Amino acid sequence: MSGFYTGLKYTLARRFNYEARSAGLFLFPVMSVLAVVAVFPILYSLYTSFFNLKLTRPHRVPFVWFDNYVKVLSDELFWESVMRTVSFTVMSVVAILILALFIALLLNESFHGRRFISAMILIPWAIPTVANGLLWKWIYDSGYGALNGLLLQLGLIDKYVVWLGDPDKTIPLIANAFVWKEVPLAAILILVTMKSIPVDLYQAARVDGANLLQRFVHITLPSLKPGFMLVMIYETMMAIRHFDLFFLLTEGGPADASHVLSWQIYVETFRNLSFGTGSAMSYILALVTFALAYAIIKMLGRRI
Amino acid sequence: MAKYVSKLARREFLKVSAAVGALGSSGLINRAFAAGDTVNFMAWSAAVDLVKSHVAEFEKSIGIDVDYANAPWSNYRDNIITKFVGAAPLDMMWVSDAWLPEFADAGWIAPINKFDNLMKYNDEAEDFCNDSMTYKGMQYGLTYYTDFMAFLYDEDALKKAGIDAPPATWDEVTEQCLKIKSAGISEYPLMLALANESWLMNFLAAMVYSHGGRFTDEKGNAAMQSPTEGAVAALQWVVDAVHKHKIVSPACVETGELTGLKAFQSGNHAFALEPKYRMRPINDPKQSQIAGRCKQVLMPSSNGGAHNTVGWMRFHGMSSATAANQAHAERTAKLIEWFGGRANGAYKFQKYLFTDIGAGFGVKPLFNDKDVQASYNSYADVEMIKAQQALALKSDVVTPWYGEWQETNASSWQAAIVGKVSPQDAMTKAGDKWDNLKQEFS
Numbered sequence: 001m002s003g004f005y006t007g008l009k010y011t012l013a014r015r016f017n018y019e020a021r022s023a024g025l026f027l028f029p030v031m032s033v034l035a036v037v038a039v040f041p042i043l044y045s046l047y048t049s050f051f052n053l054k055l056t057r058p059h060r061v062p063f064v065w066f067d068n069y070v071k072v073l074s075d076e077l078f079w080e081s082v083m084r085t086v087s088f089t090v091m092s093v094v095a096i097l098i099l100a101l102f103i104a105l106l107l108n109e110s111f112h113g114r115r116f117i118s119a120m121i122l123i124p125w126a127i128p129t130v131a132n133g134l135l136w137k138w139i140y141d142s143g144y145g146a147l148n149g150l151l152l153q154l155g156l157i158d159k160y161v162v163w164l165g166d167p168d169k170t171i172p173l174i175a176n177a178f179v180w181k182e183v184p185l186a187a188i189l190i191l192v193t194m195k196s197i198p199v200d201l202y203q204a205a206r207v208d209g210a211n212l213l214q215r216f217v218h219i220t221l222p223s224l225k226p227g228f229m230l231v232m233i234y235e236t237m238m239a240i241r242h243f244d245l246f247f248l249l250t251e252g253g254p255a256d257a258s259h260v261l262s263w264q265i266y267v268e269t270f271r272n273l274s275f276g277t278g279s280a281m282s283y284i285l286a287l288v289t290f291a292l293a294y295a296i297i298k299m300l301g302r303r304i
Numbered sequence: 305m306a307k308y309v310s311k312l313a314r315r316e317f318l319k320v321s322a323a324v325g326a327l328g329s330s331g332l333i334n335r336a337f338a339a340g341d342t343v344n345f346m347a348w349s350a351a352v353d354l355v356k357s358h359v360a361e362f363e364k365s366i367g368i369d370v371d372y373a374n375a376p377w378s379n380y381r382d383n384i385i386t387k388f389v390g391a392a393p394l395d396m397m398w399v400s401d402a403w404l405p406e407f408a409d410a411g412w413i414a415p416i417n418k419f420d421n422l423m424k425y426n427d428e429a430e431d432f433c434n435d436s437m438t439y440k441g442m443q444y445g446l447t448y449y450t451d452f453m454a455f456l457y458d459e460d461a462l463k464k465a466g467i468d469a470p471p472a473t474w475d476e477v478t479e480q481c482l483k484i485k486s487a488g489i490s491e492y493p494l495m496l497a498l499a500n501e502s503w504l505m506n507f508l509a510a511m512v513y514s515h516g517g518r519f520t521d522e523k524g525n526a527a528m529q530s531p532t533e534g535a536v537a538a539l540q541w542v543v544d545a546v547h548k549h550k551i552v553s554p555a556c557v558e559t560g561e562l563t564g565l566k567a568f569q570s571g572n573h574a575f576a577l578e579p580k581y582r583m584r585p586i587n588d589p590k591q592s593q594i595a596g597r598c599k600q601v602l603m604p605s606s607n608g609g610a611h612n613t614v615g616w617m618r619f620h621g622m623s624s625a626t627a628a629n630q631a632h633a634e635r636t637a638k639l640i641e642w643f644g645g646r647a648n649g650a651y652k653f654q655k656y657l658f659t660d661i662g663a664g665f666g667v668k669p670l671f672n673d674k675d676v677q678a679s680y681n682s683y684a685d686v687e688m689i690k691a692q693q694a695l696a697l698k699s700d701v702v703t704p705w706y707g708e709w710q711e712t713n714a715s716s717w718q719a720a721i722v723g724k725v726s727p728q729d730a731m732t733k734a735g736d737k738w739d740n741l742k743q744e745f746s
Contacts, residue, residue: 252722253557272707
C-alpha cells in the first residue's frame, strides 16, 4: 500500500512542478466548495431533466429519456413565451445601448457638476432589484400610481390610465423598468471604453477638417465596439433570464401578456412542482443564452 | 508535554466544534431534540403568539411536549412538501382544503377516521367543512378556520343614489351600479380583485356558483365550458361589467385582494366581493373611511337562483408517518383535538382566533357563544353570516391537478376580461386543460 502512495507521489511530482502543486493545493478548498454548490446541482438538474419528476407524485418518477424536452418544445405556450422573451430582450438591449451611449458621451465631457451627475446616474443601479420592482409597481399602479398622477397634473390625460393591466403595454412597461436599472452599468462600461480612445485620433481628424458628426461616426463609434460587445452580451443574457420584475409587477399577466421564459420555468418548477420539465426548460434557456452570446462574439468580435 | 496536551485539546475542541456546527446547520440537532415523544407541529405564520400560548396550555394540561414551527403562507406549501419528501419529522400540520387530494394521493397525510375522539366533532361542524376535509370517503382532519366570499356594500353610497335595498340578483347589481355611476358617486361602483394570485379562484368560484354554474360535473369532468350550466355566464357578466357597462375597472386584472380591500375601505367603490372576515377591518374606524357603513347581503343570484357562494377551510392534519406509529399517532390526535376540537370542554382555539383576528370558525356551537355574538354584531349581522355560510359550496376543482389547471384558468379569465378572447373560448380552453390533466393524472 505504501508503495502505491510513493508511486503516486512520484508521478505527481514528475508531472507537476512545485508551483503547480502549490497552486492546486490552494485552489483545492474553493474548487471543492464550487463542486458541491455549483457543479453538482448543475449536473444533477441535467439528470433530473430525463425523469418525469413531479414532487407531488413521489412514487411515480419514470425515466423518460428526452420526453421532457420534446414536451416543452412542442408546447404552444413555450413558443409564445420565447417570442415575448425575444421582444423584451430586443426592446431592452436596444434602449440600454442608445441611452448608455448618450450618458457616456455626456459624462466624457468636462463641465461643472459632472461628478455629481455621475453619482446621481448610478443610483438606479445601486437600488436592490426587489426595491426597484416595488418602486415601479407603485409608479405604474392604475389606482394610485405616480405616473397617472403626474400625467394628470400635466394635463396629458383626463382620467387614470390602466398601465400594467393592459396586455399591449405590459412588456414595454416592464422593459422600461429594466432599462432604468441597467443603463448606469452599461454607461460606465461604455465610458471606460470611450476614455481609452487616443486623443491623437481626434486631433488628427480635426487637422483633416472632420466635423463633430464625422469624428463621432468615424472615430468614436468604431472604437466603442469592444464596449458595445460587452454591454450587448451582458445585457442580452440579463434580459433573457430576467425574472424579478415579471414576478413583482405582473406575475406573468394579465392573461399571458408577460409570460416570458423565466416566468414559465418558475411556474413549472415551483408552482406545478414539475422538476423534470422545469429542468429541461432551464437547459433550453441556458443553451439559447450561450448560443446568443457566441453569435454576438462571432459577429462583433471579428470586426474589432 | 503540557504543550502537547494543550495542542491536542485545542484540536479536539476544534473538531467537536466543527462537527456540532455541521450538525446544527443540517438540522440534525433540532431533529434529534424533537424526536421521541415530542409532537412536531408545523403551521403557517398566522396568529403565532396565540398558537404558542395554546401549545403551552396543551403541554401543561396534557403533559405532551410540542415542537412548534411555522413558515410564511406564501411558501408554506413548498416548505411542507419538501419536508414530506425529505421525511423530516412532522406529526401535525395545517392543511388547506385545496391541497388535500395531492397530499392524500402522495401518501403524505393520513385519515383520522379511526380516532373516535376526533370524529365525534363532525356533528357540530359545518357540513361543507366536513366535505372539504373528506377525500375518497376518508376524513383527514379537524377544522382550523373557515370562511366564504361575501358580497358587501357601502350603505351610504346606496342611500345617496336613492337606492332603498341592496341587490338580490346580478342584473340588479348592474342596474344599481349604473345608477351610482351616473350619480357621480363612484366611477367603478363594483370592486372585483382579479389579479392572478391565490385569492383569484375564490373570487371566480363565487361568481360562477352564484350564477348557478359549476366548473365540473358530478363525475369530475369539465363542465365550465357549458354555455348554460358552466362558468361562461359568470365570465360574460364580468366582461360586460368592464367593457359594456363600465361599472368594474379594467384594472381589475391587476388588482389583488389586499389592494382591492384598501380601495373599498377608502370609499372608492359601492360594492365589493371580499372574504367575510374582512368586514371587521372595513368597519374599523382606525383602518377604514367607510367604517360602520359596510353591510353584507346574500351573494346576488342569477335570475332567481340560489344565493350560493364559495366556502373554503383549513384544517389540522396528521402525517402518514405519524399514523403508522400508534402511540405517537394517539399523542398527535390529542393535539389535533386540542386545536380543532374542544380543549378542556370548549372550542377555545377557534374562539381565540375569531376574537383575536376575526378568522371564521367551522363549528356551529360557537354561533351561540355570547362573546362571539357580541363581537360579530359590533361590525356585522350574525344572522346574515349564518345564512350565507349555510349557502357556501365546497370548491369543485380541488384535485391533485388543481394548481396546474388554475394557471390556465386564471389566464383564460383574464384574457377574456381584457378582450383578447371571447368568454366561451376562454372557458373552452380552461375546460380542455382540465380534461387533459385529469387524463394525465389518472
